[in-house]
Amino acid sequence: MTSFLRSDRSTPVAVWLSIVAALVLAMVVVGGATRLTDSGLSITEWKPVTGAIPPLSDADWRSEFAKYQQIPQYQLMNRGMSLAEFKTIYWWEWAHRFLGRLVGLVYALPFAYFLIRREIPKRLVLRCFGLLALGGLQGAIGWWMVSSGLSERVSVAPERLMVHLGLAFGLFGALVWTALDAWRGEARQPLPSPWRALSLGLLGLVFLQILLGALVAGNDAGFVYNDWPLMNGTLFPRSYLGEGLWGTIAHSQGAVQLHHRLAGYVLLVVAIWLAVSARRTNYVPPPAKRLMTATAHAVVLQAVLGVATLMLAVPLWLGILHQLFAAVVLGLATAFAWRIRRV
Structure with missing residues (x-):
């Protein structure tokens, strides 16, 4: 019977949420490097699943480079860039997106496991669903941000970057708070x-x-x-x-x-x-x-x-x-x- 009862606290859940928070932090750092190296527009398509696989052949690389050459950033800022230089900025953006996918997996799979085993404190279940939804929204907002720099601009719109980065930091803070709640249990009449x-x-x-x-x-x-x-x-x-x-x-x-x-x-x-x-x-x-x-x-x-x-x-x-x-x-x-x- 005890396996069907939720405790008010759970150290494994707290550890899981802390690991996800650390990965979000890593994603923020890589995202900062992507921005500072002007790499964020190097991947011009949003492919949530197949995009996890980078170019594997010279023909694949040339195809990706050809797509990049069609946007204003290349035409106005980076005209004459070599394929080797393009690969450098491509890998920054790919790493950033890969981390986003990794965060999603590291969150979703243990979440399902803990739900099935009823190890998540009952008061935190809806909050964890909310964090999952915000994580998915973050991916969509990331593409919304990138798309602003693909047609009429040479960089992403600042206000969209603000929303994207703000949500990332908001998720980080919410994960830290929820991990602490899972670790210590519910506060008693503060x-x-x-x-x-x-x-x-x-x-x-x-x-x-x-x-x-x-x-x-x-x-x-x-x-x-x-x-x-x-x-x-x-x-x-x-x-x-x-x-x-x-x-x-x-x-x-x-x-x-x-x-x-x-x-x-x-x-x-x-x-x-x-x-x-x-x-x-x-x-x-x-x-x-x-x-x-x-x-x-x-x-x-x-x-x-x-x-x-x-x-x-x-x-x-x-x-x-x-x-x-x-x-x-x-x-x-x-x-x-x-x-x-x-x-």
């Missing part, structure tokens, strides 16, 4: 605390900063205004305004970089303030104090990485590291918000 709202506010601010960073990436805004703390010698970028409100918010290089900087300053101040305040209050238990301190340290390091990335004009390794640490900050802020709810 006491009212102002820190519940404060922790969610911090988490929201971290996520907002990630979205603003996606707009910077989508507009290649890290390659301009490479001085700091000024912007080409001024406090306010001269080329701030775009074509209308949305053009300014989503497409102006000066605006998106300024917004990312300002949100970063706010996040830095808020994280340090919360870390200091957490150490001085009895509302926050010692484990949560340590998590908040770690979050603040990670935010400081991320700010330093951000400035260095900007001033060095986004070298590949530093751009990847900056994106990786964004996930570290989000993971720590998620763990802090989760832990506060168990006071």
Whole structure:
């Protein structure tokens, strides 16, 4: 009879979700490298199943290259590219898509196994179905993003990149939270605390900063205004305004970089303030104090990485590291918000 009863917690489920979160993190890192190497448009078709097999012959490679030569990115930016150079960008995009397929398999197969064995805590079953649906949606959004750069643009639309990256980070945070829930079980009548709202506010601010960073990436805004703390010698970028409100918010290089900087300053101040305040209050238990301190340290390091990335004009390794640490900050802020709810 016990095999038909769900426990309130499950270490195997927590481990499984943690592994999926790690794979999502790897996908975010490879996705960042794909973007920084301008590789994202090298595969011009969306084949969810057969696309898992890369070109296996010289004829296959030439066929893929011929498709790439038809899009604006090749014609306006990479005309004259050799087949060997094309293979380099192709492999980045293929690896990114392969990781996406791997994440789907590593999630779906154990999910079915745990469901059949009734090992998933009952309160988490619907949430796990929701994560599965969001993972599938992420694949569709990825193609929606890529398709924006295949006809009239030489790169993907920044707002679509923001949605794609935002959902990836959202999935990562949700997986971390759910893994913690599976590991520790349901919280028992948490006491009212102002820190519940404060922790969610911090988490929201971290996520907002990630979205603003996606707009910077989508507009290649890290390659301009490479001085700091000024912007080409001024406090306010001269080329701030775009074509209308949305053009300014989503497409102006000066605006998106300024917004990312300002949100970063706010996040830095808020994280340090919360870390200091957490150490001085009895509302926050010692484990949560340590998590908040770690979050603040990670935010400081991320700010330093951000400035260095900007001033060095986004070298590949530093751009990847900056994106990786964004996930570290989000993971720590998620763990802090989760832990506060168990006071």
